Amino acid sequence: MDVRDMLQAKGLRRTRARTDVLAILAEARRPLAHQEISGQTEAADLDRVTLYRTLTSLSKAGLVHQVRGVDGVHRFCAHGLGSMACPGNHPHFLCQSCGEMSCLEGQELPWVSVPAGARVTGKQMVIYGVCAQCRDAEA
Amino acid sequence: MDVRDMLQAKGLRRTRARTDVLAILAEARRPLAHQEISGQTEAADLDRVTLYRTLTSLSKAGLVHQVRGVDGVHRFCAHGLGSMACPGNHPHFLCQSCGEMSCLEGQELPWVSVPAGARVTGKQMVIYGVCAQCRDAEA
DNA sequence: AGCCAAATGCAACTCAGTTGCATGACGCGA
């Protein structure tokens, strides 16, 4: 299934912004921040507001999952999009040195009981520290 | 053990900003954002920069725990400070309607394995949605 | 009391993300 078909399947208009951004995210093997996406050549000429709005609509459509890092910056991820399923129900690791986030796949988030009467729309778990690569560079 | 003694025990100078803010956090039964703290009368005349720096030093000293909500805003918590222990190793719930966060105590965060060679300095889990009170107000 | 390092206050700044509005393009039906 191709990126343009996925957009159609979700009832989203197929624009260049959406196809390009979704393609970038689908090929990345980690969640990308707005800034990292706009750094890619295919998205370089997109207006920053358009990119924000594109990410929002892809996220609402469920084509990408979204995590807010402890640095306050959103990361968006669609790897493994071929299977048309990217639940994002796993923890994420954020390196506070280089800012790269990674999905800790294969580890489910635990069930958590919330205060009575509350409605849950989502959850996220972020582990933070310094990645192996940055630790080496430190020394 | 009194608030001023705790500051001393952690090697922090006892200033009005720190005693007042720590007292506010110790009496609250939920994590408070910068804005919520500055709204309290005892902290109302503090400069906003001083409040930010105060929260940072209390956090570094381990007197309060800190969580970044999915709204990108920091919350600080020191309830149960009497016991001089506030690990914060529990999930938190954030109501996206009223912005109130609550500690889901008694539920430990799961152990998560991270990429080889990475150093972990912390972790946080945020469940978000709408609290019971706001759900009632909706209808 | 007197000293010094650390904390405060103020102004200016950074940076992610949002909003309003005019223009342009996708999708669909004729």
Added chain:
DNA sequence: TCGCGTCATGCAACTGAGTTGCATTTGGCT
């Protein structure tokens, strides 16, 4: 394939959390 309504885009201006530089004050100690 043309035309139209709706939705997406681009640009500018804005918001709001958090930070930084620097001069002034104050807590802790002798």
